Every structure is written in C-alpha cells, then in structure tokens.
Amino acid sequence: MLNTALRRHAPFWISIAAGIAIWEIAGRSTSQAFMVPFSVTIKALWQLLLTGEFIRQFFDSAELFLTGFMLSLAVGMPLGMLLARVRVLRIGVEPYIMILYATPMVALIPFILSMMGFGFAPKVLVVFLFAVFPVIYNTVEGARSIKPELIEVAQSFRSSEWALWRDVMVPYTLPYAMTGVRQAIGRALVGMIAAEFFLSSTGLGQLIMTASQNFDTAGVFASVLVIALIGVALMRAGLVIEQHFARWRQ
Amino acid sequence: MNQQQTAAKAGHDGEPRIRVRGLGKHYGALEVFKNIDFDVGKREIVAIVGPSGCGKTTLLRCIDGLLPHDTGEILVGDTRVTEPIAGVAMVFQHFGLFPWKTVSENVAYGLRMAGAPKAEIARKVPEFIKLVGLAGFENAFPYQMSGGMQQRCGLARALAVEPNVLLMDEPFAAVDAQTREILQFELLRIWQERPTAMVFVTHSIEEAVLLGHRVIVLKGRPSSIHETIVIDLPEPRTRETLQHPRFAVLRERVWSTLMAEAREAEFVLER
Numbered sequence: 421m422l423n424t425a426l427r428r429h430a431p432f433w434i435s436i437a438a439g440i441a442i443w444e445i446a447g448r449s450t451s452q453a454f455m456v457p458f459s460v461t462i463k464a465l466w467q468l469l470l471t472g473e474f475i476r477q478f479f480d481s482a483e484l485f486l487t488g489f490m491l492s493l494a495v496g497m498p499l500g501m502l503l504a505r506v507r508v509l510r511i512g513v514e515p516y517i518m519i520l521y522a523t524p525m526v527a528l529i530p531f532i533l534s535m536m537g538f539g540f541a542p543k544v545l546v547v548f549l550f551a552v553f554p555v556i557y558n559t560v561e562g563a564r565s566i567k568p569e570l571i572e573v574a575q576s577f578r579s580s581e582w583a584l585w586r587d588v589m590v591p592y593t594l595p596y597a598m599t600g601v602r603q604a605i606g607r608a609l610v611g612m613i614a615a616e617f618f619l620s621s622t623g624l625g626q627l628i629m630t631a632s633q634n635f636d637t638a639g640v641f642a643s644v645l646v647i648a649l650i651g652v653a654l655m656r657a658g659l660v661i662e663q664h665f666a667r668w669r670q
Numbered sequence: 671m672n673q674q675q676t677a678a679k680a681g682h683d684g685e686p687r688i689r690v691r692g693l694g695k696h697y698g699a700l701e702v703f704k705n706i707d708f709d710v711g712k713r714e715i716v717a718i719v720g721p722s723g724c725g726k727t728t729l730l731r732c733i734d735g736l737l738p739h740d741t742g743e744i745l746v747g748d749t750r751v752t753e754p755i756a757g758v759a760m761v762f763q764h765f766g767l768f769p770w771k772t773v774s775e776n777v778a779y780g781l782r783m784a785g786a787p788k789a790e791i792a793r794k795v796p797e798f799i800k801l802v803g804l805a806g807f808e809n810a811f812p813y814q815m816s817g818g819m820q821q822r823c824g825l826a827r828a829l830a831v832e833p834n835v836l837l838m839d840e841p842f843a844a845v846d847a848q849t850r851e852i853l854q855f856e857l858l859r860i861w862q863e864r865p866t867a868m869v870f871v872t873h874s875i876e877e878a879v880l881l882g883h884r885v886i887v888l889k890g891r892p893s894s895i896h897e898t899i900v901i902d903l904p905e906p907r908t909r910e911t912l913q914h915p916r917f918a919v920l921r922e923r924v925w926s927t928l929m930a931e932a933r934e935a936e937f938v939l940e941r
Contacts, residue, residue, distance in 0.1 A: 591771075
C-alpha cells in the first residue's frame with residue numbers, strides 16, 4: 421500500500437528535488453547579485469521571518485489581496501448572474517466587459533493613481549480590476565447554460581424571482597463561477613504586487629522593491645517564493661471548493 | 671352536450687375542473703392550434719394524442735400558464751389561467767429534476783415554493799417518496815438513478831403539493847419500454863388512491879387508451895380537436911384492461927384516426 425503511494429508520488433517529489441538541485445547549482449555558479457541558491461533563499465526567508473518584518477508586510481499584502489479579491493467575488497458573481505438573466509443588460513454591458521477583460525490592467529495604474537492618489541482604496545481597486553473580469557465572464561457563461569426546462573419547472577411551481585435565484589440560478593452557476601474564481605486568484609496576486617509596486621509601496625511588493633534596490637537577491641527570491649506558494653495553495657483550495665459545488669455533475 | 675354526457679357516464683358529476691374555451695395560440699406567424707374546446711372533470715383523465723408538432727405540449731403549457739394563449743380562455747375551477755396557479759402541478763418529459771438536489775430536496779421543492787411550513791414538508795416528503803416507491807433513495811442525486819426512478823421523483827414532487835389538476839407532458843416518453851409499462855400502472859394505482867383531474871399528453875396510442883377516460887385527437891395545421899373518443903373501459907384500469915376486447919377496438923379506433931392524419935401530413939410535406 422505504502423509502496424503504491426510512494427510510486428505514484430515519486431515523480432512529483434523527484435521533480436521538486438531536481439528543481440531545487442538545479443536552482444542550488446545555478447545559484448552557486450553565478451554571481452550572488454543576479455542569482456542566489458535555494459539554501460541562501462531559505463536562510464534569507466528565515467531571517468526575514470525572525471525580524472517580524474516579513475510577517476507584518478505579509479499581513480499588509482493579505483489585507484489588500486483579500487479585500488480586492490472578495491470585492492471582485494461580491495460584485496462579479498451577482499453581476500454575472502444578473503447579466504445572464506436580463507438579456508438587454510447583457511447585450512449592453514458585454515462589450516465593455518470584453519474590452520476591460522482584454523485590457524492590460526497595469527496600463528491603467530497611472531490613471532488610477534492620478535484619480536485616487538496613494539491610499540488603500542486605489543490599491544484595492546487595482547486588485548479588484550485584475551480579478552473581477554474572469555469572475556464575471558465565467559459566471560455569465562455558466563448561468564447562461566442553465567437548461568430552460570429547469571427555469572420552466574421553477575415557474576410551474578410558482579417560484580418567486582428571489583427563490584429562483586436561491587434554488588436554481590446560484591446552485592447551478594456556482595461550479596462555473598468557481599472556474600473564474602480560480603483564474604481570479606492568480607490575477608489578484610498579480611494585481612496585488614502591481615499595486616504595491618506602482619502605488620504606495622507596502623507589503624510584499626515593498627519588500628521585493630527594497631530588496632531589489634539593495635541588490636539583496638535572496639530577499640527578492642524569498643518573497644517571490646512565498647507569493648508563488650500561496651498562489652498555488654489558493655488555487656488548489658479553489659479547485660477543492662469547485663469540486664464540492666460540482667459534486668452533482670456526473 | 672356530448673362532453674357533459676361523457677362526464678356523467680364516467681361518474682364525474684358536478685362542475686368540470688378545467689374548462690378550455692376557444693383556445694388559440696400563435697408563435698409569430700405560425701398558428702399552432704385554434705378553437706380548442708374541452709372540459710376535464712374533477713376525477714377524470716383526458717389523454718391528448720396527435721402527430722409530432724401538432725402543439726399538444728404547447729397546449730399543456732398554456733393550461734399550466736407557462737405560455738400565454740392568444741384567443742379563448744382557460745378556467746381551472748373559477749380561476750382564469752394567465753400564469754401558473756396553485757393547485758396545478760406538472761410532470762415533465764425530461765423529469766425537470768434539479769441535479770444538485772437529492773430526491774428528498776426535489777420532492778420538497780414544490781411544497782417549499784407553495785410556502786408550506788417546515789413540519790408539513792418533513793411529514794409529506796417521506797410520505798410521497800414512499801407512495802411512488804422511492805423509499806430508501808431519499809438522499810440519492812438524480813444522476814445516480816435510472817430514468818424511471820427519476821420520473822418517479824418528478825411524479826412525487828408534483829403529487830406532494832396535492833394538486834387538484836395534474837398535467838402530464840409525455841412523462842414516460844424518455845424511459846425504456848418496460849419501465850414505461852411499470853410506471854403506467856404505478857400511475858393508475860396512485861390515481862385510484864388520489865384521483866385528480868389529469869391531462870395526459872402522449873405519443874403512445876396504447877398509453878392514451880389505457881389511462882384516458884377520453885382521448886382527444888388533435889389534427890391539422892393549425893391543429894384543432896379532430897375527434898374526442900370516449901374510452902368506456904371498466905374501472906379500475908389494471909393489467910387486465912390490456913386484454914379487454916374493447917381495449918383493442920378503441921386502440922384501433924384512435925390509431926385509424928391518427929394515421930389518417932399522418933398520411934395527410936405526409937402529403938402536405940410532399941407538396
């Protein structure tokens with residue numbers, strides 16, 4: 421039993437070990453200003469953790485990420501379902517969503533800066549704008565694929581509009597919306613760092629900027645590594661939640 | 671006049687439950703049906719047969735208030751139907767179960783929409799699950815069940831609101847032949863226990879004759895009632911009904927009426 425489990429997961433762990441080994445070797449054979457080995461990165465991360473600086477900046481970033489991300493869910497999901505339900509609205513709004521979805525949001529940051537300045541709100545807006553469109557897009561696509569028969573059943577049983585949303589629209593659409601949510605996680609992380617780079621410098625973004633300016637490559641790598649791992653963990657969590665909501669699909 | 675006699679003959683005295691008067695329906699330029707007139711007694715099953723595309727399902731949706739009609743009127747009791755009304759429940763061809771709800775939750779759905787108190791739902795849901803023979807599958811999801819079991823669930827959902835009108839939209843068309851037969855007799859058994867006014871739309875002549883007290887044949891484009899055939903078979907209808915000599919005669923009668931229509935329809939297409 422243990423053997424099978426070991427064999428199944430062996431390629432994964434071998435690949436991770438190989439990646440770390442290559443990183444280590446590459447780091448050791450280049451200038452420390454460009455590249456640091458894995459061991460030095462971990463040591464730098466440990467130092468950052470000990471000073472408490474990292475934890476503080478981490479929670480700063482987490483606050484920004486969660487605020488913007490949650491806002492994108494709170495707006496994106498209901499709006500997506502509304503657009504799917506009200507045809508006129510969808511036809512009117514869809515082109516703007518397509519345009520904004522395709523726009524590189526980084527390009528809008530100078531505009532947001534000049535409009536809103538350096539506070540917390542403009543940074544939240546950046547995270548929100550990065551994250552909200554995949555949520556809207558996937559929710560609309562999901563909600564539009566509801567079988568008209570099911571809407572008809574609800575009408576036949578004299579469902580109110582509110583009950584139609586609660587019992588039909590939301591449970592049907594959630595698994596589809598979650599696909600957008602997983603995309604939004606990655607985009608929100610990009611938005612978070614971009615906002616911390618280009619607006620008021622805080623959080624992990626600031627840590628990376630400062631380390632980079634001091635040629636502290638280990639500090640940069642340590643922060644980036646943490647962000648990447650959090651991103652992976654969040655997307656895994658998103659997948660688990662998606663599968664939970666989709667368990668009724670064969 | 672004829673219809674009243676029929677109702678009296680079938681022993682369904684009193685006012686009819688459903689009255690359809692001069693009903694007509696268009697889809698844009700296409701006239702689906704016109705001048706539809708019929709009644710359904712309080713304890714009567716009326717089967718509607720007709721070739722594909724004759725508008726039987728559309729007619730049923732008009733009676734349920736899911737679709738608006740253009741001319742005429744539909745009365746259920748004293749209520750003029752313009753939208754789905756209380757006391758009328760529909761069983762759908764493709765079951766119409768919510769795939770994310772269990773059997774229990776699906777059966778509870780109609781009751782919840784009707785605003786039934788929690789205690790009543792808790793009492794009725796198991797009762798109707800048992801009635802349709804789904805006991806033990808309360809927590810199953812639709813995808814875990816066969817088509818026949820799914821339609822039992824659809825039937826339980828409709829029955830649970832204790833409607834006085836049941837509208838059946840080819841309910842057994844999507845299940846295999848054996849299951850279909852089983853479900854027909856299940857439906858007859860349940861109807862004997864809890865008789866209601868029922869409109870049963872079907873493609874199957876046999877099914878129409880077996881279940882219906884009257885069979886309405888829709889014909890033409892736009893369609894209208896071509897013939898109403900009284901099915902004077904002994905009650906209750908059971909498996910023996912299929913062996914009754916009168917059953918074969920009535921089936922033949924509906925068949926020849928329908929086939930004449932089918933031949934004409936073919937000619938229309940060829941022209």
